[in-house]
Amino acid sequence: MTKRVLILGGGTGGAVAATRLHRWTHEGEVEVVLVDKSPWHEYRPSYLWVMNGKREPDEVRRPLKTLERRCGIKVIEAEVLSIDPTTRSVRTTAGDLEYDFLIVSLGAVVQPDELSSGLEAPWELDYAMVLRERLASFQGGRIVVGPMSWPYRCPPAPFEVAFMLRYLSEQRGIADKTPITVFHPWKQPMEVFGPLMVAGFQRFLKQFDVTFKGDFTLASHDRERKRLTSTKGESLDYDWGVVIPRHVPPAAVAQSPLATESGYMDVKLPSMQHPVFPEVFGVGDAVAPTIGLGMAGVFAHFQAEHVVTQILDRIRGVYTGELYNTVGICVMDTGYVGAAVWCDFGPKLRGESQVPDCRLIGGMRAMRAVKVAFEKLWFTNLFGPEEEQAKTPLALEQEAQLS
Ligand SMILES: Cc1cc2nc3c(=O)[nH]c(=O)nc-3n(C[C@H](O)[C@H](O)[C@H](O)COP(=O)(O)OP(=O)(O)OC[C@H]3O[C@@H](n4cnc5c(N)ncnc54)[C@H](O)[C@@H]3O)c2cc1C
Numbered sequence: 001m002t003k004r005v006l007i008l009g010g011g012t013g014g015a016v017a018a019t020r021l022h023r024w025t026h027e028g029e030v031e032v033v034l035v036d037k038s039p040w041h042e043y044r045p046s047y048l049w050v051m052n053g054k055r056e057p058d059e060v061r062r063p064l065k066t067l068e069r070r071c072g073i074k075v076i077e078a079e080v081l082s083i084d085p086t087t088r089s090v091r092t093t094a095g096d097l098e099y100d101f102l103i104v105s106l107g108a109v110v111q112p113d114e115l116s117s118g119l120e121a122p123w124e125l126d127y128a129m130v131l132r133e134r135l136a137s138f139q140g141g142r143i144v145v146g147p148m149s150w151p152y153r154c155p156p157a158p159f160e161v162a163f164m165l166r167y168l169s170e171q172r173g174i175a176d177k178t179p180i181t182v183f184h185p186w187k188q189p190m191e192v193f194g195p196l197m198v199a200g201f202q203r204f205l206k207q208f209d210v211t212f213k214g215d216f217t218l219a220s221h222d223r224e225r226k227r228l229t230s231t232k233g234e235s236l237d238y239d240w241g242v243v244i245p246r247h248v249p250p251a252a253v254a255q256s257p258l259a260t261e262s263g264y265m266d267v268k269l270p271s272m273q274h275p276v277f278p279e280v281f282g283v284g285d286a287v288a289p290t291i292g293l294g295m296a297g298v299f300a301h302f303q304a305e306h307v308v309t310q311i312l313d314r315i316r317g318v319y320t321g322e323l324y325n326t327v328g329i330c331v332m333d334t335g336y337v338g339a340a341v342w343c344d345f346g347p348k349l350r351g352e353s354q355v356p357d358c359r360l361i362g363g364m365r366a367m368r369a370v371k372v373a374f375e376k377l378w379f380t381n382l383f384g385p386e387e388e389q390a391k392t393p394l395a396l397e398q399e400a401q402l403s
Contacts, residue, residue, distance in 0.1 A: 002031050003315055006090060006099035008080050008252075010036035010064045011044075013105030013284035013300035015382050016106060020308040022071035029315065032073035034100075035092055036064055039077050042125055042383065044153065044297065046375055048333065050128040051135065051208050052164060057125055060375075062383045063393040070384055080106065083256040085277040093150065101279050102267055103310045104258065106250040108153065108285040108295060111209040115221045116148055119241035122161070131242065140174035141239025144228065146183035148246045149216055153285060153295045156190065156341050158182055160202060160208075160332040161242060166208045167335020180209070183216040183228070183236055193343060193358045200360030208334065218243065247295070253286055264289045269349060272307050279314075281307040293345055298328040331371040338367025 005021055007014045014034055046060035064075050078094035083104070085166045091095045110123050119158045122128035162182045169178040182205070186192065189201035189212050205212050219231040228236045228243075248254075258274055265282040266275055269291055274280040282290075282301030293299050302325035312318075326346040332339050339362025347353040359363030361367070376386065383389045390396040 002028055003100040004031045004033065004098065005101045005103065005311060006097055007032065007103045007105065007287075008083070008090065009033040009107055009284075010034050010038070010041050010067075010075070011105060011107050011284070011300070012297040013107075013304040014103070015041050015067070016301050016304035017065070017103050017105065017283065017308055018067055018073050019382050020072055020305050021311075022073060024308060024312060030311075032071070033076065034064065034067065034073055035076045035078055035080055035094075035097065037077070037079040037093075039063055039065065043375060044123075045331075045371075047122040047125060047128040048157070048160060048164060050125065050297060051122040051131045051161075052168065053132055053135075061125070062379060063390055063396050065393060065396050066185075066262065066390050068381050069396070074313070080252045083252055085256060085257055085274070085280050088279065099279075101314070102281065103304070103311075104253060104280065104286055105284045105300065106168070106253060106280045106286050108151075108247040108264075108288075109250055110153075110245050111248045112245040113148075115218055116139050116243040116245040118223065119243040120223075121145075121158075121242045123244055123246040124293065134240070135168070138168075138172075138174075138240060140169065140172075140177035142237060143169075143178060143180045143240045144183060144236050144238040145180070145242040146213075146218070147185070147244040150185050150192075151289055151295055152244050152247045154330055155193070155294045155296075156201075156330050156332055158184070158242075158244060159189065159204070160334065161170065162210045163204065163208045163332070163334035163336075166210055175209075176362055179211065181211045181213050181236060183213040183218070183230075185215070185217045187214040188212075189214070190341075191340070192355065194355035197341065197343075197358045197360060204334070204339070204360075204363070208336075247285075250286060260284070260288055260290055266290055270306070272303050272324075273311055275378075281310065283307055288379065292348060293376040294343075295372055296328045296330060298330070330366060331374065332362075333368050333371055334363060337363030337365055338369070338371055339363040340367055340370070 040061040042061040049055040077091040081091040119129040120130045169175040190197040216230045249263035260266045267282045283303035285295040330341045342354040343358040345356040
């Protein structure tokens with residue numbers, strides 16, 4: 001009998017799960033339904049290239065409806081309102097949906113507040129566009145970059161933003177009047193990733209003439225004086241600020257029986273299954289804080305593949321064998337060179353170490369090429385050969401009318 005797999009969220013984890021379910025199942029074995037409040041799948045690492053004008057919004061996203069044509073899955077554009085695992089049903093703005101298996105990949109929610117507003121960070125596509133406009137007229141001044149809190153999507157990305165801005169200020173010939181500071185609740189740069197990463201980032205900070213202000217948790221923002229003050233009473237004055245808003249769990253997860261006390265979803269390792277509801281699986285940023293991983297697409301990706309094989313095992317009663325991957329890689333474009341943060345969280349997850357086993361690989365120009373190539377590969381893998389990719393929902397509609 002056909003089983004229904006319901007996927008909540010069409011970001012990294014959801015889109016990978018949907019395409020793998022299509023690839024790895026026989027016809028009629030599963031019915032796949034994917035729900036997202038947005039019509040788009042967005043490739044978030046490229047937001048930074050939208051910020052610096054290297055990409056247009058339509059170059060870093062694809063219509064989710066393409067997956068209907070390519071993978072025969074059903075894509076519903078609707079907001080998930082609540083999840084009731086006791087009745088195996090999900091309430092959405094497009095009605096109630098039932099499931100045999102549920103994959104929750106709703107990510108984390110970026111929640112701007114009065115402290116961060118006006119100092120937008122490129123952590124969502126529309127903020128990347130706001131920043132791009134602000135950057136266009138930037139003629140030098142004190143820049144500050146930092147997160148409201150931890151965890152947030154892509155731990156090294158605030159540093160990447162700062163290095164890119166240093167590059168831009170040098171290209172514009174205004175570096176001497178542009179001191180750049182990264183502030184952070186951590187005492188040392190990248191400290192939760194171990195001593196090798198701290199040393200590597202300290203080297204980069206020095207190389208790109210960026211100051212690090214650690215132990216700085218933002219408590220107040222004086223807009224008139226352009227001054228940020230920490231919980232410890234320290235101040236940072238700025239002319240141009242980038243503040244990454246607080247990240248919170250999606251409300252539908254936080255208010256459901258699936259959540260831990262933090263509001264993020266509970267899962268068991270390595271299955272990524274909920275401890276009480278075995279037909280419910282969680283992947284990506286919605287579970288990252290629960291299992292002690294950073295919020296990174298690479299984890300969402302491999303967890304999604306792992307979860308799909310778990311579901312196939314349950315349906316078929318065999319072990320299809322996609323191993324759980326604990327290695328994550330974030331490739332940074334510093335403007336000058338590329339560098340990769342490579343971390344194996346295996347030792348940390350097994351309780352053998354307080355920190356993951358990490359290396360900083362780079363910086364080389366070739367590493368930037370890797371980042372560009374991966375972006376292309378990402379879209380091709382999910383949405384088909386480049387020349388066949390519909391770039392907008394309208395193009396997709398027109399294509400359907402012609403066929
Ligand atoms: C600037 C930046 C740079 C990054 N660089 C890297 C990198 O180099 N390497 C890396 O591995 N990771 C990187 N990341 C992190 C990566 O993008 C995320 O960790 C990843 O997207 C998480 O995948 P996910 O599926 O858990 O959530 P998401 O990709 O965030 O997807 C969640 C989806 O759920 C939908 N949704 C949310 N709530 C609802 C609701 N109530 N109803 C319906 N739909 C809903 C959203 O619209 C979204 O499509 C970066 C992120 C940023 C912002």
